[in-house]
Amino acid sequence: xxxxSQHPSRVICKSGTSVKIECxxxxxxxxxxxxxxxxxxxxxxxxxxxNEGSKATYEQGVEKDKFLINHASLTLSTLTVTSxxxxxxxxYICSAASGQMNTEAFFGQGTRLTxx
Amino acid sequence: xxxVKQNSPSLSxxxxxxxxLNCDYTNSMFDYFLWYKKxxxxxxxxxxxxxxxxxKNEDGRFTVFLNKSAKHLSLHIVPSQPGDSAVYFCAVQExxxxxxxxxxxxxxxxxx
Numbered sequence: 001x002x003x004x005s006q007h008p009s010r011v012i013c014k015s016g017t018s019v020k021i022e023c024x025x026x027x028x029x030x031x032x033x034x035x036x037x038x039x040x041x042x043x044x045x046x047x048x049x050x051n052e053g054s055k056a057t058y059e060q061g062v063e064k065d066k067f068l069i070n071h072a073s074l075t076l077s078t079l080t081v082t083s084x085x086x087x088x089x090x091x092y093i094c095s096a097a098s099g100q101m102n103t104e105a106f107f108g109q110g111t112r113l114t115x116x
Numbered sequence: 117x118x119x120v121k122q123n124s125p126s127l128s129x130x131x132x133x134x135x136x137l138n139c140d141y142t143n144s145m146f147d148y149f150l151w152y153k154k155x156x157x158x159x160x161x162x163x164x165x166x167x168x169x170x171x172k173n174e175d176g177r178f179t180v181f182l183n184k185s186a187k188h189l190s191l192h193i194v195p196s197q198p199g200d201s202a203v204y205f206c207a208v209q210e211x212x213x214x215x216x217x218x219x220x221x222x223x224x225x226x227x228x
Binding site: 004006009034041042043044045046049091093094095105106107108109110112 | 125152157158159160161162205215216217218219220221
């Protein structure tokens with residue numbers, strides 16, 4: 001299957017700093033990328049949808065100024081958690097799809113963010 | 117408002133037996149249904165899917181059943197293997213795009 005690479009897999013940062021997470025599609029062009037967040041023992045919650053070259057669409061309750069998403073190319077999307085706080089500690093997962101109607105999105109390995 | 121529900125947070129079965137994971141949804145507009153398997157600290161891995169025009173899809177040991185009138189789908193794994201132990205998420209897709217809405221997940225444990 002298609003490969004989606006997410007980096008870093010684990011990051012610890014100090015409160016108030018910013019963290020960037022990268023999501024790359026390695027063998028296909030991802031016109032749409034999705035960012036999810038998973039709290040312990042809970043489901044994956046969609047944060048935002050990004051299409052290459054346009055602004056991301058954020059889900060209700062997700063602060064767009066705090067979670068900056070950039071989808072500058074067909075193979076790369078980044079999520080930047082700005083001014084991170086301990087409550088932002090979570091497991092962040094990206095997924096990539098090759099078309100608007102592509103049903104089988106492929107997921108990255110996830111990033112465990114810990115804010116201390 | 118939980119649109120997709122997996123009411124069993126955990127399931128334990130014996131190796132070689134059948135595992136049945138269930139999922140209920142509320143929106144009849146959902147058009148595509150998927151199951152993902154997830155290990156701790158990893159992203160979900162796609163397992164099997166079914167479109168709303170079908171009621172069954174089979175792939176090796178995995179079979180997904182869809183009951184549209186009941187808004188219910190299930191994943192059958194037979195025979196179950198210890199390596200199947202993981203969290204299983206059902207996900208649904210709205211007709212108009214590829215956004216996925218996930219259930220809460222079911223932790224499957226297959227005992228040797």
